[in-house]
Amino acid sequence: MENYIEVRWHGRAQQGVVTAAKVLGEACLRSGKFVQAFPEFGPERMGAPVRAYNRISDEPIRLHCQVTDPRYVLIADPTLIGVAGVTDGTPENAIFIVNTHKSPSEMRSELKLTSKGAKVFTLDATKISLETIGRVMPNTPMLGALSKATSFITLDALIENFKENYAKKYSPKVIEGNVAAMNRGFNEVKGE
Numbered sequence: 001m002e003n004y005i006e007v008r009w010h011g012r013a014q015q016g017v018v019t020a021a022k023v024l025g026e027a028c029l030r031s032g033k034f035v036q037a038f039p040e041f042g043p044e045r046m047g048a049p050v051r052a053y054n055r056i057s058d059e060p061i062r063l064h065c066q067v068t069d070p071r072y073v074l075i076a077d078p079t080l081i082g083v084a085g086v087t088d089g090t091p092e093n094a095i096f097i098v099n100t101h102k103s104p105s106e107m108r109s110e111l112k113l114t115s116k117g118a119k120v121f122t123l124d125a126t127k128i129s130l131e132t133i134g135r136v137m138p139n140t141p142m143l144g145a146l147s148k149a150t151s152f153i154t155l156d157a158l159i160e161n162f163k164e165n166y167a168k169k170y171s172p173k174v175i176e177g178n179v180a181a182m183n184r185g186f187n188e189v190k191g192e
Contacts, residue, residue, distance in 0.1 A: 005152050006067045007054040010086050011076030012047050016139030020074070021052035023143060027153055027161035028056045036061055049084050056152060074146060075099060076125065076138045081110055093117040097145050097189070099125040099138045104192040121149045121191035128184045133177040140178045144185025155186050 007024065011017035018039040025037030036055040041048065053067040069089040075098045080086060087094075092115040098107045104120040111120065123145050125138035133140070140162075147155040159179050167175055 003057065003059075004061065004063065005054075005056040005072070006070040007056070007072040007074070007146075008067050008070035009050075009052040009054075009074045009076065010080050010084055011050050011052075011138070012080070013041065013050050014047070015050070015076045016137050017050055017074070017076050018052045020076075020139035020143055021054050023139075023158065023162055023165075024054050024146070024153065025056075026165055027157045028054075030161055031153065031157050033057065034059060034061050036064075040066065049080060051084075071095060072146070072150065073097070074142050076142060078102075078107075078110075087111055087113070090118070093119075095119045095121070095149055097121045097123070097142060097149055099123065099142060101127070104190055108192070119149070119191055121145060121189050123185055123189040125181075125185060128181050128188065132181040132184060133174070137181075140181040141185030141188075144182035144187075145189035147182075148186045148189050149191060155182060158182055 009017040009021050021037045025035040028035045034057045039052045041050040055061055071094055073096050075086055078098055078100045100122050101124045104122050107122055108120045125141035126136055128141040129137045143158050147153050
């Protein structure tokens, strides 16, 4: 069986989870990994539930299907808990990163996690994005939190990739705000 790192993102349209999966995939690719990054969504309307996925490996990826058993789950909108199957298919050692002002223990309870092996991390990515970017865009603070909570991608790799790949698309002010958001996500995430 091939050894993949699988990530599932949950959010709503316009929260940037598809872009976050793409940024993560690009950064892992630049780090010498084989990657997949792809979205899943229904009607394209603002606020509709959206899922995005990453598959990362040291070897070529031969699997081409939806991620059904993710070890890493990022939840950009906590209102999806209980309605969008955010814990579906996760192993006992899953890592959850949730955009919320609540504590990791409160979110463990809301997620109904019974396994002691599961880890829960929280950060107020909405607040961070408002203060750094000027609008609700929790994706980049959550990328920073992911780099702190895991060992498969570094914050520097995410930031360098973002600067290089998005400098032509966004103004320097937007780039600086997103980099600040990633740094704050890394520094402000709490886990148990």
